[in-house]
Amino acid sequence: MSKYVDLNSKKIQQLRTQKCWSQDELAAATNLSIRTIQRVEKAGNASLETVKALASVFEVDPAYLQSTKDIQHVTFNFICKYAWLVAFAISSVFFGLWIVDILIPTLKGADFNQQYELHGNFRYLDFGGISFIVGFLCLGSNILIEFLNRKKRSQSHPNANQP
Structure with a gap:
């Protein structure tokens, strides 16, 4: 579980x-370092203690400082994240x-060409192969x-991955 909270940096700058x-x-009022304030306003994330200190100084609820993601953005990310699964299912x-x-x-013993004509020359193998390739491309881009x-997160928080 991440020890960092995504914040709305523009909201903090505005306050x-x-x-x-x-x-x-602001650093003096919150008893935080100037570097912490700069990082919060630039990267938009902070530790729970920093969020509490900022909320206290601004006299707002800590949830007010958090970043709210647009529902369309979340839906788009969900679709992108699981498109590979849909493509593999279709190929299957x-x-x-x-x-x-x-x-x-x-x-x-049936004639191969006759089988294709029976199904209106519909190329199952072609569509299966294309959707399989699309699935691999989606999975690769997701990874x-x-x-x-x-x-990017590890560069903004070098100690975030340490217990």
Whole structure:
């Protein structure tokens, strides 16, 4: 479980400027380092203790400082994250249909070309292969995005992965 909370950095900057404080003054008011305030306003994440200190100084609920993700953004991320699974499921269906409708009758002696004509020249194998490749591309991009996000988080918090 992450010890860091995603914050709305623009909201924190706005609250600071409403009080006409510099980053130094906010750091002094919260008993935090100037570097912590700079990191919070730049990266938008902080430890729970930092969130509590900021909320106390601004006289707001800590949840008010947290980042709220747009529901469309969350839905898009969900679709991107699991598109590979859908593509593999579709390819499995097409491969299964190819085996049942084309391959098995052909192995039993039916004419291969006649089997395709019987199904209106619908190419199960082609669609299965395309959806399989799309699945691998989606999975590969998902793994790459996760890797880059973890690398970005570890660079902003070098001690975040240590117990």
